[in-house]
Amino acid sequence: MRVFVAGGTGVLGRRLVPQLVARGHQVTATTTSAAKLGALTRLGANGVVMDGLDAVSVGEAVAAARPDAIAHQMTAISPAHAGKPDLKHPDRWFATTNRLRTEGTDHLLAAAAEATGVSHVVAQGYASWNGIREGGWVKTEEDPLDTLEGTAAHKGLKALGHVEDVVLKAGGAVLRYGAFYGPGAIDDQVQLLRKRQYPLVGRATGYSSWVHLDDAASATVLALEQKATGVFNVVDDEPAPASEWLPYLAACAGAKRPMRVPVWLARLLAGEQAVVMMTEGRGFSNAKARRELGWEPRYPSWRQGFKEELA
Numbered sequence: 001m002r003v004f005v006a007g008g009t010g011v012l013g014r015r016l017v018p019q020l021v022a023r024g025h026q027v028t029a030t031t032t033s034a035a036k037l038g039a040l041t042r043l044g045a046n047g048v049v050m051d052g053l054d055a056v057s058v059g060e061a062v063a064a065a066r067p068d069a070i071a072h073q074m075t076a077i078s079p080a081h082a083g084k085p086d087l088k089h090p091d092r093w094f095a096t097t098n099r100l101r102t103e104g105t106d107h108l109l110a111a112a113a114e115a116t117g118v119s120h121v122v123a124q125g126y127a128s129w130n131g132i133r134e135g136g137w138v139k140t141e142e143d144p145l146d147t148l149e150g151t152a153a154h155k156g157l158k159a160l161g162h163v164e165d166v167v168l169k170a171g172g173a174v175l176r177y178g179a180f181y182g183p184g185a186i187d188d189q190v191q192l193l194r195k196r197q198y199p200l201v202g203r204a205t206g207y208s209s210w211v212h213l214d215d216a217a218s219a220t221v222l223a224l225e226q227k228a229t230g231v232f233n234v235v236d237d238e239p240a241p242a243s244e245w246l247p248y249l250a251a252c253a254g255a256k257r258p259m260r261v262p263v264w265l266a267r268l269l270a271g272e273q274a275v276v277m278m279t280e281g282r283g284f285s286n287a288k289a290r291r292e293l294g295w296e297p298r299y300p301s302w303r304q305g306f307k308e309e310l311a
């Protein structure tokens with residue numbers, strides 16, 4: 001297939017492009033920076049400069065590539081695009097990402113509809129700690145996602161809802177990836193742990209789901225090849241409370257055990273999203289992706305993955 005990867009230079013794009021090339025697909029991959037075109041060539045792709053927020057730029061790039069399928073992996077979370085991470089104000093930190101997930105998704109779908117031959121879109125969603133905060137600790141695709149109404153996280157979680165609405169309407173698939181780890185994905189979190197600035201909050205009973213970048217990439221390849229439709233949780237087999245995964249990650253990183261702070265202090269310092277994630281978060285099941293895509297993660301648990309990544 002001819003596959004168009006919008007956002008080929010991000011942490012996931014850099015793992016996805018080589019997997020697609022290895023499977024014999026012809027890949028066009030995008031960056032906003034001409035300086036990164038060489039890196040895309042080295043991954044085996046035809047690199048193009050594209051601004052996902054500019055309908056004309058998107059239309060031209062997609063038309064020139066004449067893809068059979070499009071993978072939407074555009075976010076703007078890195079300091080280069082978003083400045084310093086601001087967990088307390090996710091609406092500010094994710095402002096451009098939210099636009100890429102609303103306007104950017106619309107531009108890609110419009111370009112796909114214009115270009116003859118594009119049949120299928122697979123887009124990036126999110127399923128780490130954001131399952132609805134009622135009932136069990138592990139959620140399926142049937143359960144609603146939480147949108148943290150009334151908090152600074154709401155806009156971003158609503159933008160993810162937009163991706164799902166429009167991509168599903170267009171007959172595509174949204175892969176709700178767990179929290180990424182793997183090359184370059186959690187360097188900032190590991191640094192905070194080593195400085196003992198990443199504490200447990202309250203009893204830290206909130207669940208999260210993780211996924212290794214290579215497993216997120218392999219699920220994406222399967223969804224593209226199978227022209228999958230619908231939403232899929234792309235997470236490992238072991239959703240777990242912060243009280244388990246955070247001290248384990250610290251140990252793998254050679255850091256001291258994380259400190260513990262009370263909820264009121266965490267709310268003051270890090271905001272509502274961090275408190276919800278650590279105290280009430282709901283993780284996710286990957287049964288549907290395993291069953292319907294035939295996906296088999298190489299890293300079924302973060303226990304093995306963190307250890308290998310940080311060895």
Ligand SMILES: NC(=O)c1ccc[n+]([C@@H]2O[C@H](COP(=O)([O-])OP(=O)(O)OC[C@H]3O[C@@H](n4cnc5c(N)ncnc54)[C@H](OP(=O)(O)O)[C@@H]3O)[C@@H](O)[C@H]2O)c1
Nearest residue numbers: 007008009010011031032052074075076077078179180185
């Ligand atoms: N599920 C998750 O846990 C999850 C999901 C996504 C990201 N993250 C985390 O977020 C951090 C940053 O991610 P990242 O390294 O992938 O970087 P990023 O800054 O989020 O960029 C991702 C991709 O989007 C592209 N992009 C940015 N702005 C764009 C625009 N206006 N138009 C078109 N494309 C645009 C980037 O291209 P250029 O930079 O080349 O221009 C890059 O290819 C990492 O720590 C990662 O682990 C986590």
